[in-house]
């Protein structure tokens with residue numbers, strides 16, 4: 001059976017469209033092996049997620065509901081997921097390489113005694129062998145990994161690496177409801193609290209990121225970047241130099257020791273383009289660099305570059321966007 | 328009361344990197360190695376825990392001969408002991424093989440309450456070894472930890488803050504637990520001269536597969552289900568365009584080009 005399963009992540013029943021992004025590539029992989037693309041959802045109140053999974057193209061949905069599954073906990077969710085896997089035997093399981101996707105897949109890999117390919121940026125079958133491409137060493141190399149033997153084959157996928165599947169409201173499929181319940185006393189963890197972060201736009205999900213580096217020079221400079229980001233509907237990122245200077249919290253850091261992002265548009269302001277920074281953003285679709293040093297390495301990977309002082313360029317850009325967007 | 332900390336030696340990202348294209352593995356001998364940056368935070372957290380709770384701390388690394396450097400550094404910083412897992416048959420292990428070998432070492436140390444690790448390695452970059460290790464040992468997985476609030480070694484409990492998408496989750500976990508840490512949890516200290524001198528003379532104990540009772544068919548290149556089959560340099564981005572002219576014109580041009588991409592709405 002060549003069924004491809006996609007894990008649908010959520011936080012207490014709340015999803016974003018990106019929770020369903022892997023159903024597109026999942027469908028393609030399943031077709032290559034004559035199998036079905038199936039979603040699996042674990043939670044408490046998940047009816048609307050199941051509906052959306054069908055709308056985004058799942059042919060089959062496995063759902064497990066129980067009050068103990070209200071909030072994601074990898075120790076419990078992986079028990080439920082391994083139960084499903086043992087019963088239905090999928091060929092490939094895809095997860096997003098978010099914290100939740102990584103937690104669940106790694107727990108399952110440990111329990112099922114299988115390897116796992118992490119953070120793939122491309123996946124395909126070649127002569128019926130599953131191949132995954134991932135970036136290594138700050139994206140200086142692409143490494144293709146083959147998985148011939150594992151059953152099932154677990155893969156985490158870099159968010160936004162594949163096209164969003166189309167949503168067709170009302171589309172239906174086969175629903176398989178499983179009752180797996182784990183007594184709370186078996187749980188290794190208890191969630192005491194969730195403190196929402198002050199950062200409103202999630203960097204990993206953002207289509208547009210306006211990022212600042214040491215060239216921003218002072219904490220107030222990030223207010224200017226935020227103004228541009230808000231105007232174009234983006235999030236604010238930063239280099240390590242800016243974070244280490246204390247101008248902006250670590251949550252915003254992009255790079256090898258920060259977040260890996262793949263927005264459609266990345267605007268780097270006052271960032272030199274060190275290899276460790278590039279590691280986190282070089283797969284962005286379009287990169288704009290604003291830097292006063294014409295020799296800054298960031299220009300080598302930029303789609304568009306402006307040599308100049310960001311404190312002159314950004315206000316001008318804001319002015320132009322305001323005029324064009326009629327804001 | 329024992330804490331184990333897993334540290335990996337990784338090539339310096341800036342170093343020239345050589346691959347054994349035949350085997351699809353890194354030629355680790357040829358590159359300047361450093362301690363995985365995230366593992367420095369794990370070591371520091373282990374030392375802080377030792378100071379606060381008076382427990383013992385042991386550092387473990389799996390890797391070739393040179394990996395002993397990162398262990399020597401941990402000794403210089405003040406851990407109680409170190410173990411170097413080194414065996415030819417382990418080379419080329421995938422994440423599962425790595426987690427499996429680390430698990431065997433932790434069992435051999437015995438009575439470990441907390442395993443500290445980095446959130447990911449900068450070479451493998453997978454960040455899955457902690458979760459796999461926890462599952463293999465049956466320990467509580469606590470990943471992406473930004474703060475350890477308290478540890479109750481007697482009551483076998485730990486409370487941590489995890490940095491996940493959208494915020495911080497405060498979690499109580501049972502001990503034993505695997506705790507992987509992120510940057511910012513602490514400020515790693517540097518070893519002092521006396522520590523370095525002392526560590527330089529210390530013997531680094533080595534553990535082989537036999538010492539750890541590891542079945543060789545479970546680890547190493549031949550056992551790994553995932554295998555590197557090709558290494559390539561990604562195609563260079565098409566030559567970018569530097570916009571030239573008066574500031575006003577450039578800004579106008581860039582704004583138009585970006586709007587043409589239909590990303591900004």
Ligand SMILES: Cc1cc2nc3c(=O)[nH]c(=O)nc-3n(C[C@H](O)[C@H](O)[C@H](O)COP(=O)(O)OP(=O)(O)OC[C@H]3O[C@@H](n4cnc5c(N)ncnc54)[C@H](O)[C@@H]3O)c2cc1C
Pocket residue numbers: 212213214215216238239240241242253254255256257258259269270271272273274275276277280290291292293296308309310311364
């Ligand atoms: C193990 C390790 C891990 C690391 N991880 C990361 C990571 O995750 N993320 C990361 O970003 N870095 C990381 N780094 C650090 C990295 O090597 C660089 O030091 C860092 O990215 C530099 O940040 P920057 O580009 O903001 O600063 P700089 O390199 O100092 O560059 C500042 C740039 O701003 C320009 N500039 C100055 N003023 C202006 C102005 N007014 N207008 C326009 N341009 C201006 C300058 O010309 C310069 O190019 C890591 C390093 C190590 C060793």
Ligand SMILES: Nc1ncnc2c1ncn2[C@@H]1O[C@H](COP(=O)(O)O)[C@@H](O)[C@H]1O
Pocket residue numbers: 333334335336363365366369387388389390422425429443444445446447448449451452453454455456457
């Ligand atoms: N060979 C190794 N020796 C010791 N610890 C390791 C090794 N590989 C991974 N780790 C630990 O696992 C963490 C995550 O690594 P990874 O899953 O490879 O990204 C690292 O930060 C280390 O703490």
